[in-house]
Amino acid sequence: MLYTIHFHDNANADPDIRLRFMPLHLAYLRENKAAIHAAGPLKEADGTVKSGLWLVDVETLDQAWALVKADPFWPTGLRDRVEIKHWARVFADGQALV
Numbered sequence: 122m123l124y125t126i127h128f129h130d131n132a133n134a135d136p137d138i139r140l141r142f143m144p145l146h147l148a149y150l151r152e153n154k155a156a157i158h159a160a161g162p163l164k165e166a167d168g169t170v171k172s173g174l175w176l177v178d179v180e181t182l183d184q185a186w187a188l189v190k191a192d193p194f195w196p197t198g199l200r201d202r203v204e205i206k207h208w209a210r211v212f213a214d215g216q217a218l219v
Contacts, residue, residue, distance in 0.1 A: 123208045124185045126175040127163075128194075131201035138199045139170070145193035156188060176208070 150160050157177050162170040179185050185205050189195060211219045 122178070122180060123158075123210055124177050124179065124182070125204075125206050125208045126177060126185060126189060127204040127206075128173040128175075128189075128200050129202040129204075130171045130173075131198055132171075134197070134199045134201075138194070138197045142193050142197055142199075149192055153188060156184075182207075 150157055156179050157175055159174075159176040161173060163172045163174055164170055175188075177185055177188060179188070182205060189203055189205070194200060211217065
């Protein structure tokens with residue numbers, strides 16, 4: 122099943138967290154590339170990053186949460202809120218899938 126995972130940053134988090142932990146975070150994404158199909162920041166109009174998005178393919182919501190909680194960013198306090206939603210793909214690669 123496809124899920125979107127929307128991460129909202131903690132406005133009070135140390136601004137250097139992302140930079141310090143990015144190498145570990147990217148390594149984690151690579152290690153989990155079978156499940157994490159895409160990942161990246163969501164930029165505000167001014168270019169600042171206050172959130173991010175993953176597209177994951179796992180069997181259950183619990184597996185999606187397990188990916189989130191194993192990410193090196195998770196224990197740092199960077200994440201304020203996480204929303205996970207099942208995503209139904211109806212169009213891809215120029216083709217309707219329904």
